[in-house]
Structures are given as C-alpha cells and as structure tokens.
Amino acid sequence: xxxxxxxxxxxxxxxxxxxxxxxxxxxxxxxxxxxxxxxxxxxxxxxxxxxxxxxxxxxxxxxxxxxxxxxxxxxxxxxxxxxxxxxxxxxxxxxxxxxxxxxxxxxxxxxxxxxxxxxxxxxxxxxxxxxxxxxxxxxxxxxxxxxxxxxxxxxxxxxxxxxxxxxxxxxxxxx
Numbered sequence: 553x554x555x556x557x558x559x560x561x562x563x564x565x566x567x568x569x570x571x572x573x574x575x576x577x578x579x580x581x582x583x584x585x586x587x588x589x590x591x592x593x594x595x596x597x598x599x600x601x602x603x604x605x606x607x608x609x610x611x612x613x614x615x616x617x618x619x620x621x622x623x624x625x626x627x628x629x630x631x632x633x634x635x636x637x638x639x640x641x642x643x644x645x646x647x648x649x650x651x652x653x654x655x656x657x658x659x660x661x662x663x664x665x666x667x668x669x670x671x672x673x674x675x676x677x678x679x680x681x682x683x684x685x686x687x688x689x690x691x692x693x694x695x696x697x698x699x700x701x702x703x704x705x706x707x708x709x710x711x712x713x714x715x716x717x718x719x720x721x722x723x724x725x726x727x
Contacts, residue, residue: 558635559652560585567626568614574626576606579591583613589641592634601634611709649706651680658710659684662702667692667713684713 565575578586584606586592589668591600598641619695638652651673659667659682668686673696675681680696694700694713 557638558595559641559650560595560633560635560639561589561635561641562592564629564632564634565612566630567623570607570623571616572620572622572626573614573616574620575609576603576613577611578613582704584610586613586615586634589636592636595635597635647683649704653706654682654704654711655683656669657704657706659713660710662712662714667715682711682713686723 561580562576562578565577567573568575576586577579580586582717586714587603587606591602591679593600601620604616604618606613606615608614617629620629641650644650654670654673657670659670661667666687668684670682671685671691672692673680674683681693682696682701683709684694686692694715701711704713705711
C-alpha cells in the first residue's frame, strides 16, 4: 500500500476494560463503516487490524480487534492511526472530496499567485487546518473553511486560497 493511496479513518485511544477492547475515534461519516473496509493498517503499513466488534459510546466507539485479548495488548495500541486504501472508500459527489485528495495539490491565491503545495490537513479539535509549504520560507497554517478555501479544483490540481489581508502584506485597518 503506497502512502498516497491511504486515508486515515480512525485513531485508537486508551484501553477499555480488561478484555482487550479500545476506545476508537473514527473519521468516517458513519462511525461503524470502519468494520466494512476490511483490514485497517498502521501509517507505515506494517501492521493490520480487523475490527471484530464495535459499539457506540459517548463520542467514540468501543472496539475489539482480532487477536487483541488483554488490557496490556490494548494499551500498547494507544495513539495508533489506522488507514485504508483510498479505493475502499465510497465515491464522492462532483463537489466533494476527501482531505487525502488535497495533499500535494498546488495552492494559489485568488489572483493566481502560487503559494506552494498542500502538505497536510490537521484537526487539533477546533476545526480543520490546511498546511501549505511554500517553495521557500515558513509553512503556512490556515483555517480550512469556505471563506479561506473557496475553490477546490481536483481536475486542475489546485486549490484557491483567500489569504487574510495581514498575510498578503496589507496594513490592518486602524479605527
């Protein structure tokens, strides 16, 4: 499985109980969809996991993986992100995309000026953040919203970014 062909669909949290169950945070529209994708892989692709059971809890799933039967085994999985091949995911509508589809696209301003390439989409709890690596200089982190990212052109291989005025170099208005 190549890096570009994978999508992160879940993250394993702390052990839950004494029989090997874990808290599982899913990044799918239907949290239980992780059971239907087949094996889930670690980021490096060296380990795979099969969800044998899952039940809903407060904001996460309580999941059991095949072969994980003790709390100690479950505790060692804490923090692992789980991936599936992109082709296992449902197709998107014409105006929809997965975050993974944006990685590597060119980022340009509304005026067509190149900004760099999208290297990641992060979420630290307050919403999605787009990370753009310019050809030189510091990486930019911008909120991922319709106001900042008004256009995603997958066929054209680019994302249009509406930069805040301070980043464009304009002086802020003083009242």
